[in-house]
Amino acid sequence: xxxxxPRATRTPGPPADSPLAWNVAGLLSDGVGAxxxxxxxxxxxDGGEDFTLAAPIDxxxxxxxxxxxxxxxxxxxxVLATECARCLRExxxxxxxxxxxxxxxxxxxxxGKAVALSAADEETGVIQLTDHHELDLEQPIREAILLTMPxxxxxxxDCPGLCVVCGLPLDENSHDHPxxxxxxxxxxxxxxxxx
Numbered sequence: 001x002x003x004x005x006p007r008a009t010r011t012p013g014p015p016a017d018s019p020l021a022w023n024v025a026g027l028l029s030d031g032v033g034a035x036x037x038x039x040x041x042x043x044x045x046d047g048g049e050d051f052t053l054a055a056p057i058d059x060x061x062x063x064x065x066x067x068x069x070x071x072x073x074x075x076x077x078x079v080l081a082t083e084c085a086r087c088l089r090e091x092x093x094x095x096x097x098x099x100x101x102x103x104x105x106x107x108x109x110x111x112g113k114a115v116a117l118s119a120a121d122e123e124t125g126v127i128q129l130t131d132h133h134e135l136d137l138e139q140p141i142r143e144a145i146l147l148t149m150p151x152x153x154x155x156x157x158d159c160p161g162l163c164v165v166c167g168l169p170l171d172e173n174s175h176d177h178p179x180x181x182x183x184x185x186x187x188x189x190x191x192x193x194x195x
Contacts, residue, residue, distance in 0.1 A: 020141060021135065021138070022036075022038060024129065027065055029109060034064075037060065040076065042056040043058075044056050044057070045138055045142060047142070053081065054092045061073075068104060069105055071101075072102070073099075074098065075097070075099075077096045078095050078145070080092065084155040086160070087159050087170075088162065093150070098144070101140060103128070105128075106129050106130060106131050163175045163177075
């Protein structure tokens with residue numbers, strides 16, 4: 001949709017008490033194709049033991065009304081505080097991630113009756129709105145961060161890691177450690193030279 005499209009309205013960010021939740025009852029009462037855009041700026045979430053953010057989350061959320069509910073298209077950026085997998089130095093890692101999902105109501109807007117998700121919807125993991133017609137993206141954002149995080153982050157591509165003898169980073173100081181006494185059973189291996 002274009003900026004001049006009357007179906008698209010620019011809505012201020014989420015309420016201060018819940019920065020990643022929006023009441024979408026108005027959008028659900030609009031016709032199919034109606035849209036809302038929200039700006040997310042300076043939002044912190046607690047990653048618990050899973051991750052730590054070094055900078056707040058910023059981004060945008062675009063919601064489109066469908067015949068079943070809402071299509072959510074969102075993109076976010078943040079910075080992750082972590083440590084290098086090789087040298088264990090603390091580091092920060094910029095993250096950019098997107099959410100593309102469907103959100104379905106938990107309560108019918110006209111009748112007020114509860115609406116259960118189908119087995120197929122539950123299996124695909126659609127977002128279900130709250131009983132108050134609110135879209136809460138905190139959990140999907142948390143999951144997207146976990147999926148975007150690298151398994152073994154490196155502070156730089158050529159990070160040499162840690163010295164196996166002293167445990168200090170190999171790119172710091174000299175690591176000319178004396179050879180320890182070798183087990184007499186393995187002494188014969190000293191004569192072998194790698195090709």
